[in-house]
Amino acid sequence: MLMDAQLIAFTGVAAGMVAMPGADLTVVVRNALASRRAGVACALxxxxxxxxxxxxxxAGVAAVLTAVPGLFRALQLLGGAYVLYLGVRTLRSLGRPRQAVPDEAPSDARPLRQGFVTNALNPKAPITFLSLLPQFVPAGSPAMPRTLLLALIVVVLALVWFPAVALLVDRLGRWLRRPSAARAVEAVTGTALTVLGLVLLLEPLRG
Known part of the structure; x- marks a missing residue:
């Protein structure tokens, strides 16, 4: 019974972490505006x-990032630079003439890569998981199977949430893809990505 209560509590905490607005959500929205396939590919x-x-x-590799501050800062700078690049590129596209957006994107490789790199270059994520997962492992129970189950819950939540966001944006696509609305959304997402990138870049420099 205690184990079930812990799983429910962890699922709630993990759902909040996954759904929290940030670079991941912004990149999904940006790609979903291009097409449903692009948005879902980015979510994946x-x-x-x-x-x-x-x-x-x-695997405990995240502990290395905690033990080696230089490596952690390097990853922060790399991740911040990538998010900043996406934001600046989005803002620069506002000045270009808009073209009709096809219903289906010709290739899913770019949004898939953008989604993966945006998330993978966030060094805080593994440390957050490393500090969070042990809190929901009952005392005396095998740690590895339980931790794997908790990790699986996080992945499943992401697999549901981000594609759902992409599909919702695509559902509203007829309105969102109007020139004025599309420019407004691109301006918001581009600004958000730029600010997030700057924050990620400045944070390790202040340390």
Whole structure:
């Protein structure tokens, strides 16, 4: 009974973490505006990044990031630079003439890569998982099977949430893809990504 209560509590905490607004959500929205396939591909890329982070946490590799501050800062700078690049590129596209957006994207490789890289380059994620997962492992129970189950819950939540966001944006696509609405959304997402990128870049520099 205690184990079931812990699983329910962890699922609630993990759902909040996955759904929290940030670079992941912004990149999904940005790609979903291009097409349903692009949005879902980006969402799957983010889920792949989370899968990588949970695997690192289970393996304990995240502890290395905590023990080696230089490596942690380097990853922060790299991740911040990538998010900033996406934001600046989005803002620069506002000045270009808009073209009709096809119903289906010709290739899913770019949004899939963007989603994966955006999530994978966040060094805080494995440390968050490393500190969170042990709190929900009952005393005296085998740690590895339980931790793997918790990690699986996180991945499943992401696999449900981010594609759902992409499909919702696509559902509203007829309105969101109007030139004025599309530019407004691109301006918001581009600004959000740029600010997030700057925050990620400045944080390790202040340390």
């Amino acid at each position: 890329g983010i889920t792949g990044g989370l899968l990588l982070h949970t695997a690192l946490a289970v």
